[in-house]
Amino acid sequence: MKRKIAVLPGDGIGQEIMDGALEVLKAVGDWFGHEFEVEKGFIGGSAVDRFGTPVPPETIKLCKESDAVLLGAVGGPKWEHLPKEIRPEKGLLAIRKEFDLFANLRPVKAFESLLGASPLKREIVEEVDLVIVRELTGGLYFGQPSGRQGKRDEVAVDTLVYEKSEIERIVHKAFKLAQKRKKKLTSVDKANVLETSRMWREVVNEVSGEYPDVEVEHMLVDVAAMKLMYQPKQFDVLVTENMFGDILSDEASMITGSLGMLPSASLRGDSFGLYEPVHGSAPDIAGKGKANPLAMILSVAMMLRHSFGLKEEAEMIEMGVQEVLNAGYRTGDLWTMGRGTVVGTGAMSQLVVERLEAD
């Protein structure tokens, strides 16, 4: 198989973790005889520094010519005081919208050897295996009007808007995913208050007729925020709108106590997708070779699975990561309770590569 991949390391630790992930990608490609052509582009603060905008046209062009995108992370204190139109985050929002990447998949899975790092008790977190499906191109993040009003700009407004079709397509994605998993879908809304949520709930009920094998449950967002903490095991696939998805997926990322382990995929109708770790650019440790590359490496696995249909290759990476953890290797963020061997970004990536080759 031959594929072209746009590689956008971004800011902060983005570069370091991307280097590690690309080594893993190359190793898998070599092993299976695939040709993965990678081409680098700029996004976020580093794009602002070079081109004056967080997503230059060159980057859009590169992504258009590619079969998938790997993204590191964007943002940092250096760019925080820029006008909002050219803030690094705007780059992320713009690329999601430009490529209509409406379905954000964020799996949260407990790694047996990392259970000790969770703030939750072992019995709460073991066997957690859920996926948050977040709508990514609608809602409050993009609705108009969004701005100031009133004589002295003393009123601020944002708009939460959804078209029925936008809800339908994400809900279908979530049902299909649930069919491949434990066949349980939890749809999260605030239907006791919001009109958008009432439409959301109606659509879920309508669409559910097409997936009779999937059990559906509606849950209010405040209740979901509680249950993610005290009964995370009860979830299989959780589908929700953009802003709720942002909050709940970050909350859920703490369940396993290892934000540095969580990959994500942003998809649309075809095989194209953007893959990035859930964590941010961690400016405080950037450039020190201490960052955990595993979320980026697991994002590569998600790309192989979702964009290229390479299930075996994806599993090889996931197994490799598991084995390295089982062997006791930890980056600083994972090293709790004085056990294990602490390694840096490069060494951790190398360890994964070695496991692949040993298979």
Added chain:
Amino acid sequence: MKRKIAVLPGDGIGQEIMDGALEVLKAVGDWFGHEFEVEKGFIGGSAVDRFGTPVPPETIKLCKESDAVLLGAVGGPKWEHLPKEIRPEKGLLAIRKEFDLFANLRPVKAFESLLGASPLKREIVEEVDLVIVRELTGGLYFGQPSGRQGKRDEVAVDTLVYEKSEIERIVHKAFKLAQKRKKKLTSVDKANVLETSRMWREVVNEVSGEYPDVEVEHMLVDVAAMKLMYQPKQFDVLVTENMFGDILSDEASMITGSLGMLPSASLRGDSFGLYEPVHGSAPDIAGKGKANPLAMILSVAMMLRHSFGLKEEAEMIEMGVQEVLNAGYRTGDLWTMGRGTVVGTGAMSQLVVERLEAD
């Protein structure tokens, strides 16, 4: 002191827990020689059944003639299929708005004897002592337009709107509260995406000049959702807008593992306030005498403190609750790990009353 209190038990377990709380109120009043006149009114589903509306004018009138309001809980499956205008929750929203109760205080404090009930590890949860200050009468819950648009009603819209003055008054409340506590204020927003959040952040920065002794920190809502799970101790006072406050306060209610313990106060500029437990109407256990009355009892303590300035009386109740827990008494929701003595709603309330009299 002589005061009139409107008592709105509401639905589900509301009646049972209110009975217990009123006994405690009476005992404290007798002890200190205060005259608390209580008058009952209807709200929520039980008001719909009787008057066809979740907040009848009689209830508004009663509250207007009172110095404070005690509310049990509203809602239940019986009323879930009513049109949205007369759903029980609407009663809650309407009364908040009618009385301009813009400041919702939700304290979360770890009870030493209940630490075992938390889903979080002991070292994460012990010594947690935070208050969420939630804006309660603005934002997405009340903004217009909120409804359907398009030729076939295929678009749903809600509006997130804040006036500067609405933000100022809640932020002042939060700063004043922080001054009386550990002098640390965390303001939560989504300023990297929302215009309302950018205004929120500006106002916090402006107002902070008047409270030089309070340390201020801005945090994105997604980051706050994480930190509440893995570093809840880092918070003292957390202030945020309505919807974020709804989600984060319910998440935070799980920290101590005892939702049944958490009271809340909804305040405005003067001494008037509405006090209610954070938990809901729990229709599944309603009428069985099993509900935990302690959140309602602690809401009475909040009323004594915030509306009537009766600090000593409030502390007497809080101490009483603590002692009953230390003595090993538990309602079903708290009874984990097979230790302690399980008691029902009435017995639990009675135990608190006995401690007061023993003081």
